[in-house]
Amino acid sequence: MYWQQKGKENTARTVELAVKKAKELNIDHVVVASSAGDTVMRFTGQGLNVVCVTHHFGFAGPGIDEMPPEMREKLASLGVKVLTTTHLMAGLDRAVRNKFGGVYPAEIMAQTLRMFGQGVKVCIEIAGMALDAGLIPYGKEVITVAGSGYGADSAIVVVPAHSNNFFDTKIKEIICKPREF
Numbered sequence: 001m002y003w004q005q006k007g008k009e010n011t012a013r014t015v016e017l018a019v020k021k022a023k024e025l026n027i028d029h030v031v032v033a034s035s036a037g038d039t040v041m042r043f044t045g046q047g048l049n050v051v052c053v054t055h056h057f058g059f060a061g062p063g064i065d066e067m068p069p070e071m072r073e074k075l076a077s078l079g080v081k082v083l084t085t086t087h088l089m090a091g092l093d094r095a096v097r098n099k100f101g102g103v104y105p106a107e108i109m110a111q112t113l114r115m116f117g118q119g120v121k122v123c124i125e126i127a128g129m130a131l132d133a134g135l136i137p138y139g140k141e142v143i144t145v146a147g148s149g150y151g152a153d154s155a156i157v158v159v160p161a162h163s164n165n166f167f168d169t170k171i172k173e174i175i176c177k178p179r180e181f
Helices: 008-024 069-077 091-100 105-116 118-132 163-168
Strands: 029-033 049-054 081-084 142-146 154-159 170-178
Touching (some): 008 142, 008 154, 008 170, 049 118, 069 081, 091 105, 105 118, 118 163
Parallel strands (some): 029 142
8 A cells, every 4th residue: 555645644544454464464563663652552452462662762852751651651551562762773873973974874774765765664673673672573574563753654564683683674565655755
């Protein structure tokens, strides 16, 4: 499915397609990018093991956590695992760029993946992050869902690799993404 434009107006249909594909392929795990918790809440009650990957503390400003504590508690009570950590394709490379300029390997990889759209890039990134954190099983297909800002407009089926073997990641299907981004 290809959306005409990127954005949160595609969220409901993206969630619907991701859940449908999970059931079709007997995939138990869904990894969802959600900084405030609204998007990941749409996956609760679907009979899936849900992992939410948030922005790291400080992403929106020094010491700031974008996900309110009450949302973290609500998600935990619903069985959602929440991962808040450094982004796979940012981290130290971005710090070096911000301080000294230049472009570094992780950022080149991120820019290359953005040719498929921001959401698809994030889908691939959060799959590796969740695997590195031990929140999804190794060697299994999972569905990842992300967006181009707020909400969700991209979903893929992927077998992620740990970050130290990132190039072993296998993108099996693109469920949906925007045509224009």
